[in-house]
Amino acid sequence: MxxxxxxxxxxxxxxxxxxxxxxxxxxxxxxxxxxxxxxxxxxxxxxxxxxxxxxxxxxxxxxxxxxxxxxxxxxxxxxxxxxxxxxxxxxxxxHPIPMSEYVIGGMLHFEKHFDRYMNMQNNQEWDREILVGELNDRKVLIYGTGAIGVKIAEKAKCFDMVVHGVNTSGRPVEPFDHVLTLEEAEEHVNEYSYVVCVLPLTDHTAGIFNQEYLEKLNENAVFINVGRGGLVDEDALVEVLNNEQIYGAVLDVFQTEPLPKGHPLWEAKNTIITPHMSAKSxxxxxxxxxxxxxxxxxxxxxxxxxxxxxxxxxxxxx
Structure with a gap:
């Protein structure tokens, strides 16, 4: 049966x-x-x-x-x-197709200011003073070079981004321009506009994005997590977001799911919260x-x- x-x-x-x-x-x-x-x-x-x-x-x-x-x-x-x-x-x-589209969508959201345009439309405003960004030539660091990471890298390359990956050995993987070890990535994480996490949760990766690590990100960086919530110190992430130590975040996974009502991540600055839906087309x-x-x-x-x-x-x- x-x-x-x-x-x-x-x-x-x-x-x-x-x-x-x-x-x-x-x-x-x-x-x-x-x-x-x-x-x-x-x-x-x-x-x-x-x-x-x-x-x-x-x-x-x-x-x-x-x-x-x-x-x-x-x-x-x-x-x-x-x-x-x-x-x-x-x-x-x-998972690679929907999750890679989700990640690219998160990047485009921050580059193209779609939320600002929606607010302008709701208020019937016409303002062309603020210029938008481009993904072209932006540097993205993708933690995880498996099937999902590779598909994100392929799509990022379509936008002419500079695409680096992270795995445990630093072994080269197509189509990444360069692959770093976890230790090397920590040294260079400040160089990237987008930091994307698709790592699994293991004893080795649990809590890898702690306060010390998150504070090393570029102040203009967007952190995107579609891996597992247990990879991130959520209190530390709220702090760096609200202190504007990084530009924003796109979060689809959390330590506790559903994300509890009243959790400070709901109101963290410049943060997109989705209910673990990046793969669910x-x-x-x-x-x-x-x-x-x-x-x-x-x-x-x-x-x-x-x-x-x-x-x-x-x-x-x-």
Missing amino acids: IVSTTDEIIDRHQEQVQSALGFEITTYPHIDAIPEEVASRVEILITYGNDLTDENVLRFRKLKWIQMLSAGLEDLPFEQLVKQDVMVTNAKGI YRYLERCMNIFIDNYTKYKENMPADEMVNIVDLHRHY
Whole structure:
């Protein structure tokens, strides 16, 4: 039996699966809504992954495979999944297009003053005195040179930006003009107009953007985080924004989500807050279903697990 723990899988996604595989997916609004008699028969579970716990995974006694609708793995109960011999595949690879467009959109917002023009329109004002900027020749530093970082770099190059990347080794990656190590980036971070973070959250990266680090950014820099909230000291970020030590920020991820009402980031100067939506285009689940269809075909043909798309090593947590 195949069950989804999200009712975001709607008619057009069901038609996509029906056309390719000949059946529909049974969907529930959340994992706790799955009746016990259904849970006991589930072989394949489709989920975002953040609803899985050691306790509720035990309900799925016949579970063989989890297809995740997200790339992030930090919420998975790895040890329990290993004990139950459950295979996991994720949705890695579907995020670069929408997330790279989001980042470019954030840059254009600050260069082209769209918020100012909206205010002028609302007030029926006509003011041509303040000139806008250009992305052309701006320097951007992208923390993370994986698939998402590469796609951001490609789009930034289309605007003739100077594009540098950051990874742990400093190894060259196309199409970055130059790649720095984390240590080198900290030395040179003041040189960039845009600092973009797409890093995963690990023991090595947690809290990397602390107060000391953020204070090294250029006073005209815009900080963009589409990686993980735990990478950033949010109190320090509020301080450098409100003290105008940096120009602005675009934030899509936070230490606590939803971002609590009254959190000082809501009112931080020159800051765009979005509700973890940088990857969530209308085509998001369509792309997830494509991965599921491909994997299901291989699963039913008893192909080796390593033939499936985005197989997760539960022992290594990636």
